[in-house]
Amino acid sequence: QVFLQESGPGLVKPSGTVSLTCSVSGDSIRGSSYYWGWIRQSPGKGLEWIGSAFHDGTSFYNPSLDSRSTVSADTSKNQFFLRLYLATAADTAVYYCARQGYYYDGSGKKRGWFDTWGQGALVTVSS
Amino acid sequence: DIEMIQSPSSLSASVGDRVIITCRASQSIGNWLAWYQQKPGKAPKLLIYKASSLENGVPSRFSGSGSGTEFTLTISGLRPDDIGTYSCQQYQDSGLTFGGGTKVEI
Numbered sequence A: 001q002v003f004l005q006e007s008g009p010g011l012v013k014p015s016g017t018v019s020l021t022c023s024v025s026g027d028s029i030r031g032s033s034y035y036w037g038w039i040r041q042s043p044g045k046g047l048e049w050i051g052s053a054f055h056d057g058t059s060f061y062n063p064s065l066d067s068r069s070t071v072s073a074d075t076s077k078n079q080f081f082l083r084l085y086l087a088t089a090a091d092t093a094v095y096y097c098a099r100q101g102y103y104y105d106g107s108g109k110k111r112g113w114f115d116t117w118g119q120g121a122l123v124t125v126s127s
Numbered sequence B: 001d002i003e004m005i006q007s008p009s010s011l012s013a014s015v016g017d018r019v020i021i022t023c024r025a026s027q028s029i030g031n032w033l034a035w036y037q038q039k040p041g042k043a044p045k046l047l048i049y050k051a052s053s054l055e056n057g058v059p060s061r062f063s064g065s066g067s068g069t070e071f072t073l074t075i076s077g078l079r080p081d082d083i084g085t086y087s088c089q090q091y092q093d094s095g096l097t098f099g100g101g102t103k104v105e106i
Helices: none
Strands: A003-007 A018-025 A035-041 A047-053 A059-061 A069-074 A079-084 A093-105 A108-117 A121-125 B004-007 B010-012 B018-025 B033-038 B045-049 B062-067 B070-076 B084-090 B102-105
Touching: A003 A093, A003 A108, A018 A035, A018 A093, A018 A121, A035 A069, A035 A108, A047 A069, A047 A079, A047 A093, A059 A069, A079 A093, A108 B033, A108 B045, B004 B084, B018 B033, B018 B084, B018 B102, B033 B062, B045 B062, B070 B084
Parallel strands: B010 B102
Antiparallel strands: A003 A018, A018 A079, A035 A047, A035 A093, A047 A059, A069 A079, A093 A108, A093 A121, B004 B018, B018 B070, B033 B045, B033 B084, B062 B070, B084 B102
16 A cells, blocks of 8 residues: 655745655655656645656646746655745645556656545745 | 636535536546545545546445536435545646535535
């Protein structure tokens, strides 16, 4: 069974960086065909995809957050990471890490649904 | 970005009722759609992918249908444990997007 666990500071100052780690057990990021992603949920709001990464270093981002976010992985530690720069109060949210399934269409391998989620980590951006 | 609109935003039903939730995409997404259930204070749980494929371990009272721009999630025989918020997600476009959610109460 696959488990994901988020960790990181719960309080970030405005203009600071949201830095989160997702530790994976039960699956190997290096050997996996899955993508690994981050999704957030602001208080009382819907889900918002932030970005996803593959073990080969490639990454993909929500265009609205592309310029401020980085998703990367450390296969030796079986962890992946989120860095969200220049944080504002609008970035206050519960942040989830998740394993992302894939499928093939005419243009090749594509990212799909999220089949396993971490429990979530609340990050508050406030001075 | 492809916008996903869910309706209704909330509903109240009785135990045993058939519940139908709709998700509409702003452009065609084929059948590249997933549904999630989220209980209060918990992470979302995958119910259905590829519009109608049931995830392992999900009860058969949950079913999905649709293609193109209109999709439905049906709960056949609502149970007390089914309360929560249900969200759709499209993955046809590289900019993955979710619907706003439908809160189901009993």
